[in-house]
Amino acid sequence: MRSKFAFLFLGLAIVLSGCSEKNEVTEIIQKDLIHEKALVHTKENQLVKSLETKATVTATLLNEVFPKRFSYDKGISFFVGVITDIPLDISKNIILDGNSPISVKNVGQKDFLYVLMPGVNRWGSYYIVTFPSMKDKSFTLKLEIDPYGPVSLNFQRSTLRR
Template identity: 55%
Template structure:
């Protein structure tokens, strides 16, 4: 019995010693990684700032007729996501996406888009190789995407009216942020 008791006493002492060594090793590891600059782990944990800004400034809607979704529309206000690249002095820029089962030629003849009643000054297609295609939310392989440019506006609220004849139209509303002091 005395032999078994000595064995347990020695084992418990060794476990305490091993615990101290592990704790010391972990403490040193945390201190050393905290002193280093940006590494892969800290970069992976940071949120994607562009995606988050785009998500905040994106609106989505569906054109529904007879309880069936005929088109799904998304629009992102690029002036707020990339203010240096798309300034309000040059115009109001949107990344617009449409998912519909219409053929491309028929869609081109039947859609309309306005911003506060104004027609776009330019509509430029976005391909899968463009940076915006990768960075924007709500992008799928089934959609068609464009950068739609409207003339400069002083309005505090932007309302896109997007429609497809004969299915109807939807409105996507955006609030222009107030300048910070």
């Protein structure tokens, strides 16, 4: 008898859930496509000296995540995050395949990219760094952190638009 009630209750719950409207629960479960794309195009590297992490650098290729806003024709743009214990002038210490940046913009906690990008935390400094446009399919972003050394991140231009 108990199993009949359990089966009837389960069947009723399934039927009624199919008739419900979209609500907060189903919206939470849906994929966050921007975050997913950003994860695919994000690279991270650390500088470790004497078994201690001295710096962590993350970079997201914005041209692949937001192709309309960050067009390759206007340049190659990255969302760069740096966590280190020393002050750093990123505009003088970052290069993309030997090219200096054409612009470096500091990103605050209220900026839309700060909220959307993966791996962001309050101890980091975040920037939008734009380099001159290049035709290469792959490129290397290099950040020199004195006195610890360089951090390199390799990126590849997507052949498919998602």
